[in-house]
Amino acid sequence: MxxxxxxxxxxxxxxxxxxxxxxxxxxxxxxxxxxxxxxxxxxxxxxxxxPGFLNVHTHIAGDPRAFDGIFGSSEAESAVFAYQNLRELLQSGVTFARGLGTSFDVDLKLKKMMRTGVMTQIPHFQPSGKAFVMTGGHGDHANGGNRVDSPDEMRKGVRQALKVGAEVIKMMATGGVMSPGDFMDDPQLSVDEMHAGVLEAHHKGFKAAAHAEGNPGIQNAIDAGVDSIEHGFYVTESEARQMVEQDIYLTPTLVAEWAIPEFGQGVLPDWEVKKAADALEDTYVNLRKAYEIGVKFTCGTDAGTPFNGFDRTPEEFELLTKVGMTPFEAYTCSSLNAAELCGVADRYxxxxxxxxxxxxxxxxxxxxxxxxxxxxxxxxxxxxxxxx
Ligand SMILES: [Zn+2]
Incomplete structure (x- = not known):
């Protein structure tokens, strides 16, 4: 060979x-x-x-054919999607996946079943359960988020999540690109709230990840001491330098942003497609600078968001080359950086x-x-x- x-x-x-x-x-x-x-x-x-790929950002209970699909309409449906999606990830070459927000905590429940061997042909998996969100913020859906509105609520919520099997904590630092009613630049969970979550995760030896697309939320998440900025589309040069100092990873999830203008034409309203296309152009510029400054990028796709299926991880590497990476550098986002971020570099x-x-x-x-x-x-x- x-x-x-x-x-x-x-x-x-x-x-x-x-x-x-x-x-x-x-x-x-x-x-x-x-x-x-x-x-x-x-x-x-x-x-x-x-090596098989590591994908550090998935929503395994999601249905990429539904526009709000990552929140699932019933627990049974979410569980079936999760099993199908995990198999699809493995078939595409992903041998280790991390969940970052799963409705009904189905990933925590399925992780227990994985240990008994009843689920076959699935990657190794690190679950987060439901994401931590502020009231009215990104991901505040009935079944999709753990709602917290103070450092104390975060502390208790994270302790509860860890008690029922979460192996990583996901927090929403900003609004989202496509979610109705909130925007990338909306700061959401505060520095103090996220810092409480980071401390609790670290006390158990686990990592904390922040969804952060715009500013000032990216800065808030960095100041809170998270281990990774997820998306980071509008990361600034000074934030990038602080990320290098604090050893914070960036998961660009390029395929998620690329898929909307690529496949949304004629399906989504024109303004929405244009907004996504413009954001993608900005993203390439901002991320290229962050990469040159020395931020370590990981491989994650946000699989489960619209048009963003569980077979798309291999396409992320082609998009990473548009940020200025060689193919080898793009693969190290998975083989070295993702493994370190997930704390599994000794095995995977x-x-x-x-x-x-x-x-x-x-x-x-x-x-x-x-x-x-x-x-x-x-x-x-x-x-x-x-x-x-
Ligand atoms: Zn996500």
Whole structure:
């Protein structure tokens, strides 16, 4: 096989991987003749093997065909979508996903079922449960958000979420691009409210993420000490410098913003399509500056928002190249940065001895062409076992 391990910017020709199928771990990586003691050999010559993707921003209970679909109309429906969507993520090459806002907390409930093995062909998964929102703010839907309006309410709410299984905390620092009634520049949860959430998450060893699209909300989230700014479309240069100092990641979710003008024509009102197209142009400019300043970007797609299906993660890398990244740099948003942000870099993200054998098999070189990862009929492996 031709191996891209996710860490080195290059392809190792004639490589082999040895996997312990009991633990799912890579036990050896080499070149030339594979070890003779292998029980089973899988021939992947003429194929390119690279790590499975990590997608740190998904709404697994969402329905991308519905315009307010991430909030789900019933718990049963949300659970069915969640299972289907997780499978679709894996089929597209995502071997680790993070939920950042799930109606009815279905992801917390499903995570318990995942441990029993009743759900098959799904990626490793880190759930948040419902997002934390202010009354009347972004995500304040009956089933979609945990409503909090003071640092004390945040503290209690986050403690409750952690008690029932949340492994990451999602908070809304601003309004949204497409949500009726609120705007990207609306500041929402305050610095003090978010800081209380950050502290509680950190006390349990978990991360806190802030939805922050415009200003002054991005600044508020940075001052509150979150671990990642999600979207960050209007990040300024001084905010970018502060993010570098505080080691805060940025998840640009470009595919979510790109999908609305791309597929919304004739479906959404013209003004709405234009607003999204204009915001996308601004985003490329702002994010390019932030990237040059040294902010670490991660891979996340906001899957579940309108037209933004669970098969689109591979397209995010092509969009990342428009921010000024090489294909290799775009992949490191997943293989290195997303794994670090999620606190799982010791197990996932790259193909190295001691890590999980979670990978995808492609027919073209992903370093030569960023579109190679968009192959629909790729093979996907988890722990060395083929899933799709
Ligand atoms: Zn989102």
């Amino acid at each position: 031709s191996l891209f391990d996710g860490r080195q910017n290059g392809i190792r020709e004639g490589a082999w991987l040895a996997v312990d199928l009991t633990s799912g771990q890579l036990v050896a990586i080499g070149g030339g003749v594979p070890p003779a003691e292998s029980d089973e050999l899988v021939d992947m010559h003429d194929q390119y093997v690279m 993200g790259t193909l190295e001895v001691g890590k999980q054998a979670d990978f995808q098999v492609l027919s073209a070189d992903p370093l030569a062409d960023v579109k190679a990862v968009q192959q629909r009929d790729k093979a996907v492996y988890l722990g060395g076992e083929r899933q799709f």
